[in-house]
Amino acid sequence: MRFHHSLLALALTWTVTAQAQPTAEDIVARSLEAFYYAGEDQRARVTMRLINPQGKERQREMTLLRKNFGGGGEQRYYTYFHEPDDIKGTAFMVWKYPAREDDRWIFIPAIQLVRRIAADDKRSSFVGSDFTYEDVSGREVADETHSLRGEETLAGRPVYRIESIPKTKVDYARRVSWIDRQRFLPLKEEYYDVRGERLRTFNADEVQEVNGYWTVTRRTMRDAQSGHRTEVAYDEVEYNVGVTEDLFSERYLRRPPQRWVR
Amino acid sequence: MNAICVGHRSAGCAEALAEVAVLHRPSVLLTASLLLWIVKIEEVLAGGLDLGGFVQLHGAVRTSGVDCPPETVCDVPFNEQRLRLSAEGSGLAGAAGFAGKLDLIHDAALNKADVEVRELYADYNADRYTVRGGRQIITWGVGDLLFINDTFPKNWVAFFSGLPLEYLKLGSDAVKLDAFPAFADLEVIVARFRQDRRPDARQFVIASPFPPELPQDIEEPSAPEVNVRLARYLGSWDGALYFSYTHFRAPALQRRGDIVQGEFPRLSTYGASLTGPLWNGVLSLEAGYYHSLEDRDGTDPSIDNSQTRLLAGYSREIAHDTTVGVQGYAEWMHDYDGYRRSRPPGYPERDRLRTVATLRFTQFHRHQTLRLSLFAFWGLSEGDGYLIPSLRYAFSDALWGELGANLFMGNRNGQFGALGDNDNLYATLRYAF
Numbered sequence: 291m292r293f294h295h296s297l298l299a300l301a302l303t304w305t306v307t308a309q310a311q312p313t314a315e316d317i318v319a320r321s322l323e324a325f326y327y328a329g330e331d332q333r334a335r336v337t338m339r340l341i342n343p344q345g346k347e348r349q350r351e352m353t354l355l356r357k358n359f360g361g362g363g364e365q366r367y368y369t370y371f372h373e374p375d376d377i378k379g380t381a382f383m384v385w386k387y388p389a390r391e392d393d394r395w396i397f398i399p400a401i402q403l404v405r406r407i408a409a410d411d412k413r414s415s416f417v418g419s420d421f422t423y424e425d426v427s428g429r430e431v432a433d434e435t436h437s438l439r440g441e442e443t444l445a446g447r448p449v450y451r452i453e454s455i456p457k458t459k460v461d462y463a464r465r466v467s468w469i470d471r472q473r474f475l476p477l478k479e480e481y482y483d484v485r486g487e488r489l490r491t492f493n494a495d496e497v498q499e500v501n502g503y504w505t506v507t508r509r510t511m512r513d514a515q516s517g518h519r520t521e522v523a524y525d526e527v528e529y530n531v532g533v534t535e536d537l538f539s540e541r542y543l544r545r546p547p548q549r550w551v552r
Numbered sequence: 553m554n555a556i557c558v559g560h561r562s563a564g565c566a567e568a569l570a571e572v573a574v575l576h577r578p579s580v581l582l583t584a585s586l587l588l589w590i591v592k593i594e595e596v597l598a599g600g601l602d603l604g605g606f607v608q609l610h611g612a613v614r615t616s617g618v619d620c621p622p623e624t625v626c627d628v629p630f631n632e633q634r635l636r637l638s639a640e641g642s643g644l645a646g647a648a649g650f651a652g653k654l655d656l657i658h659d660a661a662l663n664k665a666d667v668e669v670r671e672l673y674a675d676y677n678a679d680r681y682t683v684r685g686g687r688q689i690i691t692w693g694v695g696d697l698l699f700i701n702d703t704f705p706k707n708w709v710a711f712f713s714g715l716p717l718e719y720l721k722l723g724s725d726a727v728k729l730d731a732f733p734a735f736a737d738l739e740v741i742v743a744r745f746r747q748d749r750r751p752d753a754r755q756f757v758i759a760s761p762f763p764p765e766l767p768q769d770i771e772e773p774s775a776p777e778v779n780v781r782l783a784r785y786l787g788s789w790d791g792a793l794y795f796s797y798t799h800f801r802a803p804a805l806q807r808r809g810d811i812v813q814g815e816f817p818r819l820s821t822y823g824a825s826l827t828g829p830l831w832n833g834v835l836s837l838e839a840g841y842y843h844s845l846e847d848r849d850g851t852d853p854s855i856d857n858s859q860t861r862l863l864a865g866y867s868r869e870i871a872h873d874t875t876v877g878v879q880g881y882a883e884w885m886h887d888y889d890g891y892r893r894s895r896p897p898g899y900p901e902r903d904r905l906r907t908v909a910t911l912r913f914t915q916f917h918r919h920q921t922l923r924l925s926l927f928a929f930w931g932l933s934e935g936d937g938y939l940i941p942s943l944r945y946a947f948s949d950a951l952w953g954e955l956g957a958n959l960f961m962g963n964r965n966g967q968f969g970a971l972g973d974n975d976n977l978y979a980t981l982r983y984a985f
Binding site: 340342346348349373374375376378385391393400401402403406407408409413414415417418419420461518539540541545547548549 | 604606642645646649675677682688689690691694716717718720721730732737783788790827828829832833834836867868869872873875916919920921946948949950952982984985
């Protein structure tokens with residue numbers, strides 16, 4: 291409950307003292323909420339284009355289902371791959387917990403096998419893209435120390451500039467994010483290594499209001515070192531459509547729910 | 553052609569198709585089956601039809617320097633070109649479904665054409681249960697290339713030749729019912745017998761207790777097999793109970809005069825598995841009791857004795873895109889005294905306890921287009937081993953190639969060492985469409 295209570299408290303504080311400057315932690319918490327937790331549930335058809343420095347492209351098409359459980363930050367994710375042909379029918383399920391390691395399962399259609407997969411490294415690449423598992427399903431406020439570096443304008447939007455330093459050793463040493471002051475979506479993020487060299491850049495290329503929720507519908511992650519990039523389009527985004535709990539089970543890993551996966 | 557087969561016994565159909573394939577030019581067969589495939593499916597399904605497939609080239613060269621017997625293809629025992637045609641569809645708002653996967657194979661090593669129905673089934677999905685009927689691949693248990701409660705048919709020839717892992721599993725001709733009461737998921741399968749495909753003298757150099765010129769008369773059982781699985785989540789853990797009333801998938805052979813007779817004895821298995829998170833990795837436990845129903849006191853030397861099998865495995869991501877898995881496995885023979893007393897002279901004596909350890913290492917590079925992999929079996933009790941190193945590269949979403957090896961070593965009386973003359977280097981290229 292910790293997660294949502296703090297948000298509720300934050301929202302109340304906001305109303306009472308509208309003029310007061312929120313802390314960096316508050317801003318990041320609200321940003322994570324807007325980016326990863328919008329609505330009670332979500333369905334989207336997602337296209338990922340993996341583009342190497344020579345311009346050669348690979349593509350992944352998937353249906354993404356997500357449901358929030360309670361107010362504690364617990365979520366479940368279901369991903370079904372439509373393309374490419376070689377992995378078509380593969381389904382991937384995550385039960386995400388805020389305070390401990392996620393449970394992950396994968397269904398491999400060629401041998402009709404549901405297998406639990408080790409989930410230790412959230413910084414591993416998601417299906418070969420420039421996004422990590424953590425980029426796809428979220429991190430926690432307390433994983434980093436945050437400081438507010440200023441208020442600016444980015445592409446015509448008012449933003450907070452936040453600097454975040456990971457508390458434990460991960461593949462980046464510093465992250466700078468530009469967070470929309472009104473919608474709280476991250477519009478840009480830059481990851482740096484210990485020498486101050488830029489590693490990756492995230493860009494929100496298109497933001498739209500869907501069912502009352504501001505949503506990043508086009509995004510890009512660029513690997514500054516290799517020149518590889520991943521462009522993601524969220525199409526057919528819907529919120530609060532009644533995704534039920536039983537969907538996140540072995541049954542539907544094996545046979546995708548036709549109503550949602552199309 | 554395959555839609556016609558739906559109403560019949562699929563295995564019989566597969567054999568019939570194989571005969572047709574041998575008689576006709578593969579290209580004619582290919583065109584005919586493709587057309588019939590599309591026409592028949594279009595009739596059944598109003599929409600939502602998905603067609604695809606791949607072309608796959610696979611070959612392996614024998615690297616063991618050995619003088620092969622005349623009946624064995626020695627230098628290049630595996631060399632095949634395969635065309636996969638697949639179709640799937642759904643109708644009735646998701647309540648009905650269908651899938652078929654057909655492989656047309658030209659085997660240049662054995663100089664023959666073949667058709668393999670990999671899968672061909674129809675689905676019915678209700679709220680509280682689902683039914684799948686037809687040829688289907690079924691995988692049970694939590695072991696990694698070690699099987700206890702998965703008694704479903706397997707193709708060991710494909711596995712030892714380095715074909716993609718999916719070919720280790722053969723489809724079962726079965727009706728499968730899945731029900732979802734609140735307390736657990738229940739799966740009941742009624743299947744026809746199908747035997748494993750085991751290494752034979754055409755492609756493998758293996759010691760046989762019988763002279764190769766003796767004709768073999770092997771009878772397949774016609775009685776059905778029943779498999780039941782009960783599975784549920786226990787917090788963050790997945791628990792399952794298994795029962796199978798089945799047959800051994802390798803024949804019990806006996807020499808009767810100038811003929812070798814074989815049959816597949818009855819087998820019951822009872823087991824359980826548990827898998828879940830531990831120390832940021834995944835722990836897997838599985839156990840099973842094999843009850844050898846036609847050799848209850850262990851004194852028939854041609855039939856395997858009853859056994860208890862145990863497995864513990866642990867896998868963990870140790871760095872970015874790098875996963876390591878280890879397993880320990882034990883097989884305990886019951887009625888060991890009976891086995892020793894009845895063992896015919898000249899046969900190597902098996903241990904009462906057979907133990908195996910495995911290691912899997914998988915690492916991805918270059919945005920997961922390059923995969924390095926090693927799987928190692930280490931026969932602890934028998935003093936042998938089996939290594940499968942491989943390197944796979946995805947040139948694009950449609951095209952990948954793999955280079956690898958199957959290397960057997962150690963004690964020639966051990967399960968892996970017995971294949972010591974069959975080391976190979978293999979290459980596979982697959983283009984999906």
